[in-house]
Amino acid sequence: MANLDQIAGxxxxxxxxxxxxxxxxxxxFLIVGSSALIQTLMITPGxxxxxxxxxxxxxxxxxxxxxxxxxxxxxxxxGGYVEPxxxxxxxxxxxxxxITGLAYSVFGDRWPGFREALKSxxxxxxxxxxxxxxxxxxxxxxxxxxxxxxxVYMACLAPLVWLLRVNNYxxxxxxxxxxxxxxxxxxxxxxxxxxxxxxxxxxxxNG
Amino acid sequence: xxxxxxxxxxxxxxxxxxLLSGAEQVDFLFLMRETGLTKGNLSSHLAKLEESAYVExxxxxxxxxxxxxxxxxxxxxxALKAYSxxxxxxxxxx
Numbered sequence: 001m002a003n004l005d006q007i008a009g010x011x012x013x014x015x016x017x018x019x020x021x022x023x024x025x026x027x028x029f030l031i032v033g034s035s036a037l038i039q040t041l042m043i044t045p046g047x048x049x050x051x052x053x054x055x056x057x058x059x060x061x062x063x064x065x066x067x068x069x070x071x072x073x074x075x076x077x078x079g080g081y082v083e084p085x086x087x088x089x090x091x092x093x094x095x096x097x098x099i100t101g102l103a104y105s106v107f108g109d110r111w112p113g114f115r116e117a118l119k120s121x122x123x124x125x126x127x128x129x130x131x132x133x134x135x136x137x138x139x140x141x142x143x144x145x146x147x148x149x150x151x152v153y154m155a156c157l158a159p160l161v162w163l164l165r166v167n168n169y170x171x172x173x174x175x176x177x178x179x180x181x182x183x184x185x186x187x188x189x190x191x192x193x194x195x196x197x198x199x200x201x202x203x204x205x206n207g
Numbered sequence: 208x209x210x211x212x213x214x215x216x217x218x219x220x221x222x223x224x225x226l227l228s229g230a231e232q233v234d235f236l237f238l239m240r241e242t243g244l245t246k247g248n249l250s251s252h253l254a255k256l257e258e259s260a261y262v263e264x265x266x267x268x269x270x271x272x273x274x275x276x277x278x279x280x281x282x283x284x285x286a287l288k289a290y291s292x293x294x295x296x297x298x299x300x301x
Contacts, residue, residue, distance in 0.1 A: 004221075004225045007226055008225050008228045009229055011229040011230035081237060
């Protein structure tokens with residue numbers, strides 16, 4: 001009997017092979033991170049800081065819209081159209097953000113030291129080290145070279161993020177840029193490969 | 208083995224249903240590429256699945272190009288689940 005779970009995973013795998021999810025995710029990280037970093041580096045923030053923030057959000061919307069058009073024009077005519085199923089990870093992510101927000105407000109009010117700890121320059125490096133250890137452990141168990149390199153990259157980023165002469169908001173921005181840029185490049189390379197390997201079929205329609 | 212769902216049991220149709228279970232909707236081109244079936248073969252298998260109400264077919268136009276979209280119905284999803292359970296049970300007995 002065919003491995004049904006493996007076949008059922010093909011639509012999502014196909015979308016990943018086109019490189020568009022990585023390109024979108026990477027660019028969103030890059031834009032949001034850059035806007036946070038620019039805001040931090042501004043000498044006189046004021047209203048201009050808000051302009052940078054809104055400009056970043058607008059740019060994210062434009063990128064998402066243009067990538068959707070790109071998929072319609074270049075990806076779907078070549079490999080077929082797929083509308084992925086609602087992923088449980090989206091809900092888990094939303095739940096995680098809500099729980100973090102709730103924990104922040106609860107702990108922040110009860111223990112004043114908690115908010116101070118969040119301002120520590122060691123916060124993001126510590127997060128990166130924990131993430132690197134988890135990635136390396138998972139790479140070791142699953143024999144994944146990509147995860148291994150990702151873990152090493154995270155570990156290398158930790159001291160660089162700590163050395164930055166900005167606050168933690170700026171550090172989070174720099175981190176998003178450092179993670180988003182390689183993901184976006186990997187996505188663009190995958191998309192280029194997909195386009196090369198799958199020439200546009202004659203416009204005869206399907207079905 | 209007599210009570211096995213014959214509509215799904217056929218390998219090509221099983222592959223189509225399994226592919227559809229991993230997406231909300233896919234088009235004919237995607238199914239053709241993933242199953243390796245010809246247009247005619249895929250059409251006939253989809254027609255059979257539609258007849259059994261396992262698959263819903265939507266015909267649209269993208270500009271001037273006809274587009275056939277297929278999706279798994281709740282009945283189709285339940286049939287796949289039941290078939291998978293049945294087959295796993297059989298395999299365990301062997």
